[in-house]
Amino acid sequence: MMSRIALSDAVAAALAEGRPVVALESTIISHGLPRPRNLAAARHFESLLLGSGVTPATIAVIDGVARVGLNDAQLARIAEDPGVTKVSVRDLAPAMTQRASGATTVAATALLAHRAGIRVFSTGGLGGVHRGAAQSFDESADLVALAGLPITVVSAGTKSILDVPATLERMETLSITVLGYRTSRYPGFYLADSGLGMDWRVETPAEVVEVMVAQDALDLRRAILVANPLPGEKQLDPALHDRVLADALGRAEAEGVTGKDTTPFLLAYFREHTGGASLEVNVELAANNIVLGGQIAREWARRGAPDAPAGAGDRD
Structure with missing residues (x-):
């Protein structure tokens, strides 16, 4: 029977030897950035980790196999093949059995990273509660996944196109720990400050790892979200952001865009109208999170914290 989860040689070796590994999602490559910028960005993201002694583990489903760690040809396929779909947790089993290829969302990436034994995951922006969810019940599977996975996720907060206050409320309900990295203000993805506060703040990667260790000691099988804002001078102009967001939401409603098509539609609208x-800003914030994720992973490995469980996955 064909292996369903395969670790690249580099990822398998790093985990076996206790070296730092950071998981990376692939939806940002396939659906979050335009071609050909997406492939250049994906290679850049991996190089940031490699240059600091951390093994990147970009995750995707290719021909029915969930791959934890991609070679350059596989990375290019995710970036360039228009047939690559978005794969969340609910889609993993059908995609595998039908030998499909898909880029993994935050939820699916977190699940597969955990199954492989990877503790740290860097992404751009987190999914959350959509605007108007009181009527549509539209909420990202990211939140449900993080509520049940002991993984540390570094992000620039929740995508600002979503209902950020409602998302923070849901994370509280789901007992997802939120740490502000050198800030007490929850970041707003394109913006350094969403206008919302956070209860907990950390200043160093070592402090993040202390929280990880304490959470393990309590056997809390929940994610830790490290909210990492861009420096203010690198954020999108707030006035431009607010104007384009209002226009984008109106256009999406007028065109009947719903469900999983909403985020790509709004991000594309932002690109065009900014x-x-x-x-x-999207590339910058993703890179910023990847650098911090690498620092946390190195500290986690330095302390000898176990990552890969026995039989975590098949070596590629």
């Missing part, structure tokens, strides 16, 4: 500025 003259590409939002694209640069």
Whole structure:
């Protein structure tokens, strides 16, 4: 029977030897960034980790196999093949049995990273409660996944196109720990400050690891979200952001865009109507989170914290 989860040689070796590994999602490559910028960005993201002694584990489903760690050809396929779909947790089993190829969302990436034994995961922005969810019940599976997985996720907060206050409330209900990295203000993805506060703040990767260790000691099988804002001078202009967001939401409603098509539609609208500025901010914030994720993973490995369980996955 064909293996359903395969670790690349580099990821398998790093985990076996206790070296730092950071998981990376692939939806940002396939659906979050335009071609050909997406492939260049994906290679850049991995190089940031490699240059600091951390093994990148970009995750995707390719021809029915969930791959934890991609080679360059596989990375290019996710970036360039228009047939690559978005795969969340609910889609994993059908995609595997039908030998499909898909880019993993935050939820699916977190699940597969955990199954492989990877503790740290860097992404751009987190999914959450959609605007109007009181009527549509539209809420990202990211939140449900993180409520049941002991993984540390570094992100620039929740995508600002979503209902950020409602998302924070849901994370509280789901007991997802939220740590502000050198800030007490919850970041707003394109913006450094969403206007909302946080209860807990940390200043160093070592402090994040202390929380991870304490959470393990309590056997709390919940994610830790490290909210990592961009520096203010690198954020999208707030006035431009607010104007384009209002226009984008109106256009999405007028065109009947719903469900999983909403986020790609709104991000594309932002790119077009900010003259590409939002694209640069998106790449910048993702890179910023990857650098911090690498620092946390190195500290986690330095302390000898166990990552990969026995039989975590098949070596590629």
